[in-house]
Amino acid sequence: MTIQAQGPVRRIRRAAQIEADMHAAVAIVGAGACGLTAALMLHDAGIECVLLERDAVPSGSTALSSGFIPAPGTRAQLSQGIEGDSAARFAADIQAKAHGRAAPDLVRAYAASVGPALDALQARHGLEWIVLDAFLYPGHSIHRMHALPQKTGAALMARLQAAVEAVGVPVLTQALVDTLWLDDEDRVSGIGYRRPDGREETLACDALLLACNGFGGNAEMVRARLPEMADAAFGGHVGNDGSAILWGEAIGARLRDLGGYQGHGSWVTPQGALMSWAVMMEGGVQINREGRRFHDETQGYSEAAVHVLAQPGGIAWNVFDAPLLELARGFPDFAEAEAAGALRRCDSVAALAACIGCDAPTLQSTLDAIQAGASRADGRVFGRTLAAPYFAVKVTGALFHTQGGLDIAADARVLRRDGSPLPNLLAAGGAAGGVSGDEVWGYLSGNGLLSAVAGGYIAARTAAALIQERKASHGR
DSSP: EEETTTOOOOOEEEOSSOOOOOEEEEEEESSSSSHHHHHHHHTTTTOEEEEESSSSOOHHHHHOOOOOOOOSSHHHHHHTTTOOHHHHHHHHHHHTTTTOOOOOOHHHHHHHHHHHHHHHHHHHOOOOEOOOOOOOTTOSSSSSSSEEETTTTTHHHHHHHHHHHHHHHOOEOEEEEEEEOOTTOOEEEEEEOOOSHHHHHEEEEHHHHOOOOSSTHHHHHHHOOOGTTTTTTEEEEETTHHHHHHHHHHBBEEEETTTTTEEEEEEEEEEEEEOHHHHHHHHHHHHHHOOOOHHHHGGGGGHHHHHHHHHGGEEEEEEEEEEHHHHHHTTTHHHHHHHOEEEEEESSSHHHHHHHHHHHHHHHHHHHHBBBBBTTTSOBSSSOOSSSEEEEEEEEEEEEEOEEEEEEOOEEEEEETTTTTEEEEHHHOOGOOSSSSSGGGOTTTHHHHHHHHHHHHHHHHHHHHHHHHHHTTTOO
């Protein structure tokens, strides 16, 4: 069977067994944070695996992100004196942001697994985490956002790749998986992949993990399923082509939460960089071309994308002052945007109005309304007034990655439409439905990498159990 509707060509082939060039106990499609985490955990469990990556150098959505992972009860939290967090508290924050519409079993599983995953990566593979404790990200009730000291997704990817290389897990790059081989009972027996020269190769496996990403890079799928983001800038990776969904539909898998996604209302334009939402959380505002605020910025950067795109020209200006500029400069992405000429300094309201292209009296009224302790009509309460000199960055709304995908059980096994699990097909990260519900506002900061790291950790544990069960049944 060949699948091409709304996406790339993806095939399902049926056969009792596959004549393959190689064999691995577990094959992992996608070498982003999810696939790399799973590979490291499988290695630690003594299970052979192979990673297949379409690009010459693994990067994916992780490398384009800030690289921040929310987790409760970690060694890093405790070392910084952050107490009182728990899996239950984290799960409650996730569901509060999603208005109770996130998959309950998966929320509990991810919230309970991500802390042990980060601790294992630290203890066994040398990833040293810090917790960002200068501010709270939207929706989090405690400081639990973890990062490497470099505070970038590129650094996270580099460190995970180095760890995988250090333990000797094979990574086949420039290997575009296009075919899944299954028997009549829906058991995966192998995969087919293409090399850049068009050569086709095969790999037999006893279990398969789809750790490829969502469909944000598939324009047809975005138009059909996320029409409000059809014309938005795409800040994700082109490999987000919807492959997992195409394969899933062809084999009768259930899909979930396809209306959920991570947007971002602070995509610097025209430079094409991400500006940290910490500036908004600590007192910055978004102002449109009319000189007005238009939403409560503290509700979250994901839904902010839709609010920004609804403004004249789909443009807003992030406006802040000197103390917030100092905060922003602590994030490498902002430093790069500033170096590229994105930052404007305005010594007066009149100069700021000229920069934005709005009416100065209207802008003055907007800024006058930002008073310490005053509650605005949109519900935001400010801690202080912004003071000149003002700084401004031009932004638009962007789509980063989708949060819907294959429906999975709490152990990462892919579910059929009737809710029964497929024998040995697993999915995690962007390939699976996440924990953000089915709307843009359900995305809690860090949910993407939460799904990747916790999902990879859980999938590895399940795959290891499947392999051990197979060995026992075959008497070896």
